[in-house]
Amino acid sequence: QLAYVDGQYLPMAEAMVPVEDRGLQFADSIYEVAAIFDGRLLDWPEHLVRMRRNCAALFISLPQSDAVLSHIARRLIAMARVRDAIIYIQVTRGTARRDHVFAPGLRPRLIMTVRRFDFRQRIPQQAKGVGVTTVPDQRWGRVDIKSTGLLANVLAKQDARAAGSFEAWFTGPDGTVREGGSTNAYIVRGGTLITHPLSAHILPGIARQSLLSLARGAQIPVEERAFHLDEALGADEALLTSTTAPILPVVRIDGLAVGSGRPGPITARLVELVHAEIARQTGW
Numbered sequence: 001q002l003a004y005v006d007g008q009y010l011p012m013a014e015a016m017v018p019v020e021d022r023g024l025q026f027a028d029s030i031y032e033v034a035a036i037f038d039g040r041l042l043d044w045p046e047h048l049v050r051m052r053r054n055c056a057a058l059f060i061s062l063p064q065s066d067a068v069l070s071h072i073a074r075r076l077i078a079m080a081r082v083r084d085a086i087i088y089i090q091v092t093r094g095t096a097r098r099d100h101v102f103a104p105g106l107r108p109r110l111i112m113t114v115r116r117f118d119f120r121q122r123i124p125q126q127a128k129g130v131g132v133t134t135v136p137d138q139r140w141g142r143v144d145i146k147s148t149g150l151l152a153n154v155l156a157k158q159d160a161r162a163a164g165s166f167e168a169w170f171t172g173p174d175g176t177v178r179e180g181g182s183t184n185a186y187i188v189r190g191g192t193l194i195t196h197p198l199s200a201h202i203l204p205g206i207a208r209q210s211l212l213s214l215a216r217g218a219q220i221p222v223e224e225r226a227f228h229l230d231e232a233l234g235a236d237e238a239l240l241t242s243t244t245a246p247i248l249p250v251v252r253i254d255g256l257a258v259g260s261g262r263p264g265p266i267t268a269r270l271v272e273l274v275h276a277e278i279a280r281q282t283g284w
């Protein structure tokens with residue numbers, strides 16, 4: 001449970017940022033979360049690519065090279081002596097006198113934390129499946145940028161948990177299912193895996209990218225298209241993915257059973273493919 005802030009490696013409780021950090025005052029910052037299995041990073045190059053794209057979207061020029069970022073991450077993982085863990089990375093625009101307008105030349109602040117994470121808790125959830133609760137999407141219009149402005153996600157997930165669900169599913173004004181509060185959303189119909197296309201309305205999940213490529217590689221047909229909540233309620237199967245929940249069957253939407261109300265065969269096959277990929281990359 002270690003942190004890296006501005007060049008220093010510290011115990012989590014001692015890691016601090018100034019009160020005028022723009023990440024704190026304006027959520028003027030982006031973040032990244034990657035999984036570590038058995039001490040090894042999963043899909044690390046893909047996370048670096050996305051992080052750079054997010055920095056560019058905010059006009060933040062990160063001075064550290066990919067090699068330096070990788071070095072810091074690996075050193076933190078080694079120092080924390082973790083096997084299964086999550087690495088959280090945040091880049092803020094930096095510290096400045098509070099003003100919405102940002103001056104050029106601010107020094108971005110790089111933060112990383114590593115914390116143990118028990119991925120095995122997902123195994124019983126994969127066996128049983130989880131429920132989701134739908135909420136109207138009240139987020140801003142550029143949720144493809146992985147910014148730390150997550151208030152709508154926080155409130156949606158809080159509501160979902162209060163309703164006994166694992167996740168919230170955001171629906172658009174037309175009833176389209178976009179994604180979860182911190183996960184991507186899918187349904188299966190007639191053997192085809194269906195998920196919302198990449199757009200400003202969803203975060204391009206790394207687990208999503210990986211799942212679609214594994215599905216295509218296994219000849220499971222994939223459609224990246226919008227689907228309505230009614231279509232999800234009538235689907236054969238549903239599922240979700242993220243870095244911290246690499247794949248979970250969704251068996252209830254707003255308390256109604258999806259398909260048989262139990263994890264289905266396509267999802268089971270995808271769970272196998274995801275586990276095989278994690279094992280291939282990390283030996284987990």
Ligand code: PMP
Nearest residue numbers: 182183184203205206207242243
């Ligand atoms: N959508 C949202 C809104 C998220 O916050 C996340 C996780 N940060 C995801 C999807 C899944 O992304 P990933 O697979 O990269 O964890």
